[in-house]
Amino acid sequence: MRSNRPYVKLDPAVIEQARQMDLLSYLQRYEPSNLKRVAGNVYCTKEHDSLKISNGKWYWWSRGFGGVSALDYLIKVREYSFVEAVEMLTGITADWKPPPVSVPKDEPKVLLLPPKNRDCNRVTDYLFGRGIDLSIIQDCIADGTIFESVKYHNAVFVGKDESGTPKYAAYRSTIGSSFKGDASGSDKRYSFRLLAREPTNTVHLFEAAIDLLSYATYLKCEGKDYKSENLLSLSGVYQPKKEIKDSKIPIALTTFLNANPHIKTIILHLDNDKTGRICTATLKELLQKDYQIVDDPPPVGKDFNDFLLSYLGIARPTVSRERSDAR
Missing domain, CATH: 3.90.580.10 (Zinc finger, CHC2-type domain)
Structure with a gap:
């Protein structure tokens, strides 16, 4: 045109x-x-x-x-x-007038999950290529927190509420594109997380699902049980206000803390870039009165996936690896 x-x-x-x-x-x-x-x-x-x-x-x-x-x-x-x-x-629009502003109703959000593909092969290959442990991928697929969409074969990371009902979903392309986003109706209070099988007084915080999964893989590589830890993602970059006092704690974290009042320690694994460091400083300032705050950024690279790839000796972009590799 x-x-x-x-x-x-x-x-x-x-x-x-x-x-x-x-x-x-x-x-x-x-x-x-x-x-x-x-x-x-x-x-x-x-x-x-x-x-x-x-x-x-x-x-x-x-x-x-x-x-x-x-x-x-x-x-x-x-x-x-x-x-x-x-x-x-x-x-x-000469005779058109904007509709009157309506007061938004406090209606529950309806999560619109994309149709699931018959298998999760592309998502599995994608995550495995990013260094994520195969059994962790399979466990997440089995409990419905990760699946592959029919259209575009995106990886879909699902967050569930306390009853196990899906409330949040994030898309990520598996074909080398930078495409990512949230499903319509996503409730950011229930971001992607892997929770400890037994109560623990610590929660680990990450910017994105891929970083969370990378840390779980790292723990497993170190002979530790990732299922003994609470791992929580923020579903994207947290944007604090210019003035720290005006900033709010991310809603995914406040929801988790309210549901788990026994939490005493929050370990921040945010990115090593400028935004991640600002977010870390802000959260430390906002939370340190009520919790022990530990700043534990990735030792190498921008985020924990960068660190995991370095730890495993995998180049990025990755080449195909046999899934029989033990980690």
């Missing part, structure tokens, strides 16, 4: 008018045949079922980008030029 029209100067008021319409309103009014309801207030387009629309925003998961307005959609997805998209929207 890109055109070679000469430069056109648009009135800022016209541009602002074009930005007012959200994508759901646009599709409901002008392309209803292209709109499909997934569940609750989550929609997708019939053209692109991985383009999800929810809470006034949209995201095209298979392409890794998103936006807020119908203007964003026309430019990024339909490939209209900026001027064409603005002119189109201002032409059809």
Whole structure:
């Protein structure tokens, strides 16, 4: 849809008018045949079922980008030029008014897990190639905390609540892409975790599932029982406020601590980059009054997977290894 029209100067008021319409309103009014309801207030387009629309925003998961307005959609997805998209929207929005702001209802989130593939071969190969112990992978697959999606064969890491009900899921590409994200309806209070089989007063904290699994593998390599430890991921990078006093403790951690009041020690295994170090300093400041805080970053590399690969002598990117290798 890109055109070679000469430069056109648009009135800022016209541009602002074009930005007012959200994508759901646009599709409901002008392309209803292209709109499909997934569940609750989550929609997708019939053209692109991985383009999800929810809470006034949209995201095209298979392409890794998103936006807020119908203007964003026309430019990024339909490939209209900026001027064409603005002119189109201002032409059809002359009599349109934004819907009244509704007070959000405190409704429980509905987790939309992708369909499971008939096997987890690609996910197993991917994780094994990242140095993760095969039996740990198989245990997670057996209890449903890791599976492979039918479409795109992504690795899906599932977080469950105290009753064992899936409440959170994170995607990660297994084909070398940087694609990753959370499933629609994910409740970040219940991030991916491996909990101790018996009560313990310590919890280990990681930024992501792959780091958690790497640490579990490292413990096993050292002859230790990873099932005697609480291992909890934060489901992504924790972003503290500029002022530490204004920062909040990650909701996955507060939920875990509230459910496990016997915890006395929190061991931080966050990344060695600038963000990871800032997050560590922030959490130490926020938590040290009530808990013993131990800073234990990876000895080598940016994160614990980097360290594990170095520890095992595996180059990154990895080459295929026989699964019979004992670790």
